Amino acid sequence: MKFVIEVIPYLCRMALKITPVTILTGFLGAGKTTFLNHIIKENPDTKFAIIENEFGQINIDSSLVINTDENIFELSNGCICCSVNGELSDLLNKLVTGPYEFDHLIIETTGIADPSAVAAVFMTDYNIQSVFKLDGVICLVDCVNVLDVLGVEEEASQQIAFADYIIYNKKDEADKDKIEEIKQKTTALNPFADFEFANYGKVETKKLLSLNAYDKATVRFKLGVPNSKGKEVVKIASESHHHDIVSQSFVFEQSFDLMKLRHYFTVMLMIQGAYFYRIKGIINIEGINRQLILQSVKGSPVFTDGDAWENDTKRETRLVFIGKNLRRDILEKGLRQCFYA
Numbered sequence: 224m225k226f227v228i229e230v231i232p233y234l235c236r237m238a239l240k241i242t243p244v245t246i247l248t249g250f251l252g253a254g255k256t257t258f259l260n261h262i263i264k265e266n267p268d269t270k271f272a273i274i275e276n277e278f279g280q281i282n283i284d285s286s287l288v289i290n291t292d293e294n295i296f297e298l299s300n301g302c303i304c305c306s307v308n309g310e311l312s313d314l315l316n317k318l319v320t321g322p323y324e325f326d327h328l329i330i331e332t333t334g335i336a337d338p339s340a341v342a343a344v345f346m347t348d349y350n351i352q353s354v355f356k357l358d359g360v361i362c363l364v365d366c367v368n369v370l371d372v373l374g375v376e377e378e379a380s381q382q383i384a385f386a387d388y389i390i391y392n393k394k395d396e397a398d399k400d401k402i403e404e405i406k407q408k409t410t411a412l413n414p415f416a417d418f419e420f421a422n423y424g425k426v427e428t429k430k431l432l433s434l435n436a437y438d439k440a441t442v443r444f445k446l447g448v449p450n451s452k453g454k455e456v457v458k459i460a461s462e463s464h465h466h467d468i469v470s471q472s473f474v475f476e477q478s479f480d481l482m483k484l485r486h487y488f489t490v491m492l493m494i495q496g497a498y499f500y501r502i503k504g505i506i507n508i509e510g511i512n513r514q515l516i517l518q519s520v521k522g523s524p525v526f527t528d529g530d531a532w533e534n535d536t537k538r539e540t541r542l543v544f545i546g547k548n549l550r551r552d553i554l555e556k557g558l559r560q561c562f563y564a
């Protein structure tokens with residue numbers, strides 16, 4: 224309520240400007256702050272607001288951000304994905320109601336944060352969505368030690384599994400064989416993220432600040448929905464594994480019953496939400512001429528209207544689940560029970 228009361232005047236002032244948000248994730252020391260500095264240097268005409276989250280009481284990362292006149296805010300003494308999640312909402316409120324001018328918000332999480340919990344704030348809170356739009360989650364991966372931490376530190380796998388874009392950093396420190404192994408293991412974790420290799424986070428940043436990863440068109444593309452010429456743009460593998468993190472993909476020709484489907488996702492995620500890091504789907508609902516888009520982060524299903532089904536394309540449902548120990552047979556059984564009958 225507080226958010227609504229304070230944000231309405233802001234909305235009037237900003238004429239419904241929606242600010243894009245980029246979340247930077249990656250395991251401890253992967254190069255997040257180095258990359259953030261590179262973004263700032265490469266985009267002198269963009270005014271950034273930056274939220275730095277540090278686990279300890281003293282926020283060192285914010286001092287490591289290069290000297291700029293950007294608005295830098297600190298969330299210390301806790302991890303943004305759990306203990307300071309409420310403080311993040313308060314800070315977002317302060318950002319839009321205070322005297323701050325910015326074009327883009329960047330959140331650098333701690334190296335042990337689960338980025339899906341941060342993304343969830345932007346996906347599920349209607350008031351926040353009316354002011355901010357999550358553009359994408361970029362994960363920095365440390366080529367030197369990623370193979371040692373995968374499968375040992377769950378957060379490292381979660382960060383990769385959830386990313387929309389992966390920068391494999393410290394490339395010079397890894398030989399060709401290691402790079403191949405990194406690529407193979409991380410792609411198994413997340414077959415949908417685009418990626419590139421870099422040193423000191425030096426990549427072209429313009430496109431990374433407008434990933435539009437949560438837009439309908441991007442979801443369609445990632446799920447390999449045939450384009451208007453009937454071509455499948457990306458093949459979706461049915462199952463890929465890395466340790467206990469799994470990505471399960473389904474294509475169904477049968478149409479779904481909206482009520483059953485909503486009920487299924489709501490109940491399943493309420494009970495087992497912690498196991499699902501990310502769900503994306505384009506769903507064919509019986510009797511409805513538009514696609515239903517499903518996006519879920521951190522246990523909250525969000526359904527939105529997609530484009531109308533084109534006459535010459537198959538009305539196929541495509542669903543991808545990324546999470547921990549997800550059993551294909553159980554998921555499939557649950558989904559089949561939601562078919563229209």
Ligand SMILES: Nc1nc2c(ncn2[C@@H]2O[C@H](COP(=O)(O)OP(=O)(O)OP(=O)(O)O)[C@@H](O)[C@H]2O)c(=O)[nH]1
Nearest residue numbers: 250251252253254255256257334392393422423424
């Ligand atoms: N050799 C090498 N070192 C790098 C590269 N990128 C960053 N570093 C160094 O790695 C160290 C950690 O970089 P940061 O940017 O602070 O990493 P971070 O992910 O923000 O670290 P945390 O916030 O502690 O998780 C610093 O000493 C950087 O100078 C790279 O490509 N190659």
